[in-house]
Amino acid sequence: MDAKAALSNRGSVSIKAVTRPKLGLMSVETLTPAAGPLTLIHPADNLPGWWRSAVIYQVYPRSFRDLNGDGVGDLAGITEELPHLADLGVDAVWLSPFYRSPQRDAGYDVSDYCDVDPIFGTLGDFDVMMAESHRLGLRVIVDLVPNHCSDQHALFQAALAAPAGSPERDMFIFRDGTGPEGNKPPNNWQSHFGGPAWTRVTNPDGRPDQWYLHLFDSSQPDFNWDNPAVHSEFERILRFWLDRGVSGFRVDVAHALVKAPGLPAWGGRADGGSSDGFPGHEAPMFGQPAIHDIYRNWRRILDEYGPDRILCAEASVDLPRLAHWVRPDEMHQAFNFPYLHAGLDVYRLRSVITDSLTILDGVGAPSTWVLSNHDVVRHASRFGYNGQGPRDGDGIGPADPQPDTDLGRQRAAAASLFMLGLPGAAYLYQGEELGLPDGIDIPGHLRQDPTFARTGGQRLGRDGCRVPLPWRAAETHLGFGHGDDPWLPIPASFGELARDVQATSPSSHLALYRTMLAVRRELDLGRGSLAWAEDWCTCSSLAYVNGATLVLMNLNHEPLEMPSGQVLVRSTSSHSEGLLGSGETAWIRISSAG
Numbered sequence: 001m002d003a004k005a006a007l008s009n010r011g012s013v014s015i016k017a018v019t020r021p022k023l024g025l026m027s028v029e030t031l032t033p034a035a036g037p038l039t040l041i042h043p044a045d046n047l048p049g050w051w052r053s054a055v056i057y058q059v060y061p062r063s064f065r066d067l068n069g070d071g072v073g074d075l076a077g078i079t080e081e082l083p084h085l086a087d088l089g090v091d092a093v094w095l096s097p098f099y100r101s102p103q104r105d106a107g108y109d110v111s112d113y114c115d116v117d118p119i120f121g122t123l124g125d126f127d128v129m130m131a132e133s134h135r136l137g138l139r140v141i142v143d144l145v146p147n148h149c150s151d152q153h154a155l156f157q158a159a160l161a162a163p164a165g166s167p168e169r170d171m172f173i174f175r176d177g178t179g180p181e182g183n184k185p186p187n188n189w190q191s192h193f194g195g196p197a198w199t200r201v202t203n204p205d206g207r208p209d210q211w212y213l214h215l216f217d218s219s220q221p222d223f224n225w226d227n228p229a230v231h232s233e234f235e236r237i238l239r240f241w242l243d244r245g246v247s248g249f250r251v252d253v254a255h256a257l258v259k260a261p262g263l264p265a266w267g268g269r270a271d272g273g274s275s276d277g278f279p280g281h282e283a284p285m286f287g288q289p290a291i292h293d294i295y296r297n298w299r300r301i302l303d304e305y306g307p308d309r310i311l312c313a314e315a316s317v318d319l320p321r322l323a324h325w326v327r328p329d330e331m332h333q334a335f336n337f338p339y340l341h342a343g344l345d346v347y348r349l350r351s352v353i354t355d356s357l358t359i360l361d362g363v364g365a366p367s368t369w370v371l372s373n374h375d376v377v378r379h380a381s382r383f384g385y386n387g388q389g390p391r392d393g394d395g396i397g398p399a400d401p402q403p404d405t406d407l408g409r410q411r412a413a414a415a416s417l418f419m420l421g422l423p424g425a426a427y428l429y430q431g432e433e434l435g436l437p438d439g440i441d442i443p444g445h446l447r448q449d450p451t452f453a454r455t456g457g458q459r460l461g462r463d464g465c466r467v468p469l470p471w472r473a474a475e476t477h478l479g480f481g482h483g484d485d486p487w488l489p490i491p492a493s494f495g496e497l498a499r500d501v502q503a504t505s506p507s508s509h510l511a512l513y514r515t516m517l518a519v520r521r522e523l524d525l526g527r528g529s530l531a532w533a534e535d536w537c538t539c540s541s542l543a544y545v546n547g548a549t550l551v552l553m554n555l556n557h558e559p560l561e562m563p564s565g566q567v568l569v570r571s572t573s574s575h576s577e578g579l580l581g582s583g584e585t586a587w588i589r590i591s592s593a594g
Contacts, residue, residue, distance in 0.1 A: 005251055014097020029129035035545050035563065035590055036535030042357040042423060045366065046548070049253060050074060051310045051425055052366040055092040056141070058429045060374050061098045061120055061563060062106065062487060063468040070079050070101060071360035073468065075121040079129040081471070084499065088433060088510075089517035093103050094250050094312075096374060099145075102152050104219040105450055106374075106466070108143075108252065109150035112239045113370065130245050139247035141310065147221040147256045148455050151293025155233075160201055163264075164210050172221050173213040173259070185211055190270040192216050194454040197270070204532045213263075215256060215270075215285060217450045225257045225294065227273035238301055248302065248332070253293075254325065255315040258291040259292075260284035275367065280318065287317055295330045312368075319355050319467050327499050330379050333425060334367045340376065344383060346542040346554055353544075354420065357479070357530060367424035371415055371433050380417060381438040382410025394451075395464035396440050407583070409435045413512055413571040414553055414585040417541075421551035421587055424527045428513075431469050436508035439467035442489060463488055473498035481540050507573065516569050519587065524551060536563075545590070552586040565590040 012340040017444030045052055065077030083092060097107030098120045107117065111357060116123050133140050149156060150532055155171050162168035164176075177184035177200065185198035191214060198211040201217045213222045223230045238249070253270075268278025272286040281287065295311065302309040313325045313334040325334045336356055342348040352354025356367040371379040377390050384403025390396050396403070422428055443464055444452070468486045473495045480486055495501075502508035520526065536543030538558035549568065554560040559579040566589040572581060580586055 001360045018157070019323055029522055030146040035533045035550055038531040038533060039544055040529065041354050045423060047228060048307070048366065049310075049332070050080070050091065050139070050308060051312075051367075051424045052421070053524070053540060054139075055089070055100070055420070055428065055520070055526075056092045056094050057085055057090040058094045058096065058373060058427060060096045060466060061432055061467050064430060065326070065469065065471065065484065066477075066481025066483070069250040070119070071481060071484035072119050072487050074119065074482075075129050075393075076127040077117065079125070080131050082129070082132050083139065086136040086138055088514060090138070090428065092141060092247060093133060094427070095142045095143060095144045095471075097145060100148055102219065104150070104407060105217050107147075108145055109217065109220045110145050110151075111150040111152040112154075113144075113149075114240045123261050126246065134245070139308075140245075141248040141250055141312065142241055142246050143236075143252060144249040145252040146223065147253045148214060148216060148222045151219045154546070157534045159212075161204075163270040166222055167229070169210075170227050171224060171233075173224050173263075175213070175222060175263070177208075177211050182208070182210075188265050188267070189213070189215070189263075191218075191454070192270050194459070210350075213430075215253075215257075217454070222259075223257070225291075225371075231294065231297070231476075235297070235301060238298060240382065242302070242309060248312065250312045250314060250504045251331070253316075254295075254313035254331070254334075255286045255291065255317055257290040257294060260288055265335050267275060270384075273316075274318075281321065287315075287321060287399045290512060292324065292330060293326070294328075299329055299331070302473065314593050319352075319359050323363045323365070325361050326360065327363050331503060332365065335370060336421060339419075340370050340373075344415060346540065346553075346555060349542055350537065353530070354532075357423070369419045369422050369424060370421055370427040370429075372429040372465065373427070374429065374466055375462055376465060378412075378429070378432065378438050379438060379592075380412040380432070380435050381464075383411035383415060384437070395436050395442075395449075395460040395462060397460050398441050400440075401442070403437070405437060408437060409509065410572060410583045413509060414583050416513070416555045417516055417569060417571045417587065420520050420549060421525055421546055423530055423546060425526065429465075433513040434470070434499060434502060435470075436494065438464035439488065439491055440464060441491065442467075446489065448488065467491070467494075470494040470498040472500045509520060512569070512571065516587070519569055523547060525549065548589055550588045550590045551585065552588065554580045554582060555592075557582050562586060562588060 044389040046261045062073045065081050066073050067077040087158050098116055099110045099111035100115045100117045101107045102111050116126055133549045158168040176182050178184045183195050189197040191197045197215055200211045201209045214220050260591055264284050266284055268275050272280050272283035274280040310332040313331045315334050316337050322334050325331050338352045342352045360367050382389050384407050445528050446462050449463050451459050451461035467488050468490050469482040470478035473481045476482050477486055478498050494495050502510035527548050533543040533545050536552055541554050543552040562580050568587040568589055570586040571582050
């Protein structure tokens with residue numbers, strides 16, 4: 001079967017494992033007697049595009065599977081385990097950076113955008129992985145990092161060797177300093193990783209020279225997107241990977257490329273989030289109007305390759321502005337960070353879901369939903385707190401308040417089932433289908449996140465969510481690799497969560513994910529409608545109807561009596577039939593009375 005045919009026939013194996021009647025979609029009017037009053041906010045989606053309802057699985061390559069035994073995951077390891085992802089029932093894979101890089105920021109410091117870093121393999125290994133993914137009917141989208149590169153990139157090395165005002169330096173944002181002899185940064189901008197966002201360089205003779213901007217680590221100089229030569233370089237990069245068959249790009253910090261003219265001072269948060277007196281929409285390093293012309297041009301390039309190539313924005317902006325990134329001639333998707341940060345607050349969840357669907361419907365774009373990624377504490381750990389958990393972007397250390405592991409996994413299952421019933425696209429982070437928590441006992445000398453070093457250990461950073469995956473409980477390093485120690489230590493407790501252990505248990509986290517992804521596909525919930533079931537939306541529960549399916553989540557301390565209907569999937573089975581336990585979600589087939 002060729003790649004195109006395989007992509008059109010995805011999912012049949014997983015769906016056959018779930019023997020349920022074909023339910024179809026029913027209008028909300030016919031459901032009202034059984035579900036109670038409904039508030040319709042989103043109609044069913046019949047627009048073309050695989051991405052509008054896809055479930056996309058994020059692979060963090062260095063932590064996925066190590067096939068060559070050097071302690072770091074690689075492309076060959078991804079190829080080896082792709083059948084597990086096809087069996088899980090996802091539609092596509094998103095690869096975090098695998099490009100040539102000094103690895104100062106886990107590959108987000110790129111030194112060559114058109115080559116594979118040797119720790120991950122070769123371009124030949126990439127092509128083999130692409131062929132296997134297409135054989136299995138899986139699309140592949142790759143990370144693109146256009147805001148900054150590595151200080152080892154040939155273009156930046158040329159800029160360092162060239163004088164101020166040269167074309168080489170104009171590829172980046174170099175400025176003269178302020179103060180006596182220019183010994184202070186050009187402005188007060190701060191790095192996301194702590195400290196100033198400016199670093200001074202020296203001339204070959206050792207004399208102090210200009211400063212360059214880096215919104216992230218000092219090893220990651222920002223490109224100057226006011227320069228047409230930068231546009232041309234990234235158009236070349238896009239075509240390089242499109243020619244190799246990728247289905248699109250997840251664009252890193254997609255809101256940051258263009259900076260406000262004059263680089264005005266900013267007294268607000270480094271990440272551009274709103275704070276007292278400094279609303280996020282005024283941040284001069286984010287969300288500038290000229291950025292949209294860049295993505296319109298990229299969209300035209302992707303369209304040359306056919307209607308199935310996509311752009312997904314990692315744009316950390318509020319929902320009304322997020323719609324600007326997914327207008328019909330720009331990106332296809334954008335990550336929904338407000339949903340990720342809503343936690344298990346039923347009021348915030350209802351508000352974010354309503355706003356997401358209504359705002360994005362206004363520009364004809366689907367919403368996306370996500371609970372975990374490589375930058376946040378895994379939701380199996382976040383939801384293990386009844387009070388204040390870790391702050392965004394920070395991990396959990398052994399000296400911190402510890403999450404309740406069992407509670408976190410139970411709530412994570414409920415949250416995942418609730419999310420995967422929503423219409424739109426969903427992103428899964430590798431290992432969440434196993435219910436993995438964060439790695440907590442990571443010694444300081446093994447931590448890799450630059451946030452840890454730049455803050456002197458005051459902020460642990462994101463290593464905990466990047467711990468390698470456990471594949472086989474009885475094997476060395478739990479099957480992640482059979483050679484050197486993994487680049488981050490794998491907790492011994494991961495053994496009981498290993499994929500092979502869970503694969504044989506019908507009540508495991510993995511079994512739940514397989515079932516809910518199969519049912520989601522069978523009922524086409526990603527293309528469905530959404531109406532709030534008002535009788536079930538309380539201070540401790542939340543419910544919506546998608547087609548003929550009621551999705552009900554109970555966050556009360558007491559069990560909740562479920563409405564009548566066929567229970568299709570439930571996140572746990574610890575309570576008797578007819579009762580939905582505390583911290584549990586169910587999908588229920590409902591129909592009109594009589």
